[in-house]
Amino acid sequence: xxxxxxxxxxxxxxxxxxxxxxxxxxxxxxxxxxxxxxxxxxxxxxxxxxxxxxxxxxxxxxxxxxxxxxxxxxxxxxxxxxxxxxxxxxxxxxxxxxxxxxxxxxxxxxxxxxxxxxxxxxxxxxxxxxxxxxxxxxxxxxxxxxxxxxxxxxxxxxxxxxxxxxxxxxxxxxxxxxxxxxxxx
Amino acid sequence: xxxxxxxxxxxxxxxxxxxxxxxxxxxxxxxxxxxxxxxxxxxxxxxxxxxxxxxxxxxxxxxxxxxxxxxxxxxxxxxxxxxxxxxxxxxxxxxxxxxxxxxxxxxxxxxxxxxxxxxxxxxxxxxxxxxxxxxxxxxxxxxxxxxxxxxxxxxxxxxxxxxxxxxxxxxxxxxxxxxxxxxxxxxxxxxxxxxx
Numbered sequence: 001x002x003x004x005x006x007x008x009x010x011x012x013x014x015x016x017x018x019x020x021x022x023x024x025x026x027x028x029x030x031x032x033x034x035x036x037x038x039x040x041x042x043x044x045x046x047x048x049x050x051x052x053x054x055x056x057x058x059x060x061x062x063x064x065x066x067x068x069x070x071x072x073x074x075x076x077x078x079x080x081x082x083x084x085x086x087x088x089x090x091x092x093x094x095x096x097x098x099x100x101x102x103x104x105x106x107x108x109x110x111x112x113x114x115x116x117x118x119x120x121x122x123x124x125x126x127x128x129x130x131x132x133x134x135x136x137x138x139x140x141x142x143x144x145x146x147x148x149x150x151x152x153x154x155x156x157x158x159x160x161x162x163x164x165x166x167x168x169x170x171x172x173x174x175x176x177x178x179x180x181x182x183x184x185x
Numbered sequence: 186x187x188x189x190x191x192x193x194x195x196x197x198x199x200x201x202x203x204x205x206x207x208x209x210x211x212x213x214x215x216x217x218x219x220x221x222x223x224x225x226x227x228x229x230x231x232x233x234x235x236x237x238x239x240x241x242x243x244x245x246x247x248x249x250x251x252x253x254x255x256x257x258x259x260x261x262x263x264x265x266x267x268x269x270x271x272x273x274x275x276x277x278x279x280x281x282x283x284x285x286x287x288x289x290x291x292x293x294x295x296x297x298x299x300x301x302x303x304x305x306x307x308x309x310x311x312x313x314x315x316x317x318x319x320x321x322x323x324x325x326x327x328x329x330x331x332x333x334x335x336x337x338x339x340x341x342x343x344x345x346x347x348x349x350x351x352x353x354x355x356x357x358x359x360x361x362x363x364x365x366x367x368x369x370x371x372x373x374x375x376x377x378x379x380x381x
Contacts, residue, residue, distance in 0.1 A: 079377075080380045080381075081380030082380075121277075122278070123314065159317075160316035162316070
């Protein structure tokens with residue numbers, strides 16, 4: 001038996017190395033192409049700091065949280081057990097011109113644990129939710145690629161009232177995936 | 186020419202039998218396509234909060250009725266009967282594209298999907314929010330003969346995010362339709378959004 005192992009040592013080592021390598025290469029190709037289309041690489045931005053991303057400057061200037069039990073919450077018709085979070089983002093499209101337009105983005109609000117950058121729960125933008133809150137006139141409710149001057153938008157989110165204050169806005173620009181901005185609030 | 190001893194022959198034979206036994210074991214225990222693609226079922230009873238990967242629900246009441254009138258005034262004529270299920274459903278971790286895409290009633294292997302005819306009078310296909318439930322009725326139109334029997338009539342209510350629950354959670358609530366009275370009519374509540 002010992003002699004058999006000795007005689008076939010090279011072949012056995014080749015099998016031991018090539019089998020896992022083949023599996024790893026096959027799956028890594030699939031896995032990396034899957035990940036490249038999803039927001040998996042956060043670019044973290046501390047609270048109040050300005051970030052440059054996709055040739056545009058982004059900064060959260062104000063965050064407001066309103067409970068459904070409060071007067072403002074009742075006026076906004078918030079569902080029971082929820083809070084309305086309003087995040088004001090200042091956008092400077094930089095050198096964008098009418099030809100190439102400024103960045104288009106989508107935003108979500110994530111709840112985090114500690115300093116981790118993977119959201120434990122997340123909520124989509126509530127612009128079209130069944131509530132009575134509307135942004136002040138003239139204020140955008142999200143990214144506007146046709147605006148090439150500095151502007152402000154307010155994103156709104158209806159979140160569970162048991163969500164902690166460890167929140168962050170996930171700002172995704174399709175052309176920059178898998179990278180995305182994680183603006184800590 | 187190398188001579189092979191009797192012990193070596195026995196050893197080779199045992200080795201071959203071992204390889205065949207391992208091959209048989211692998212073939213017998215390899216999950217079928219149905220098993221590895223199938224939904225992950227979370228079972229429970231009426232009134233119990235069931236939680237899956239990204240769906241949480243509680244079924245509060247099940248009724249059988251001749252006629253049903255939804256909150257929006259819709260009344261569904263049928264030659265069968267209606268099973269009205271009151272449920273409260275939310276997403277758990279992420280509401281991106283989440284909706285109550287699967288709301289089925291399975292009776293004796295036959296699947297009846299929740300009617301979408303009541304439109305906004307039902308929570309079927311309603312978008313779901315993370316941790317903020319949507320509550321309201323689901324209406325299932327089933328043949329009359331199913332409830333005309335005196336015998337026990339076990340059925341399963343299945344709820345899942347999106348219309349294809351393969352490889353994802355399905356909440357399964359068992360109910361005995363045979364134990365429920367056939368009501369002449371039921372008026373359902375308006376679907377609502379928020380904690381009850």
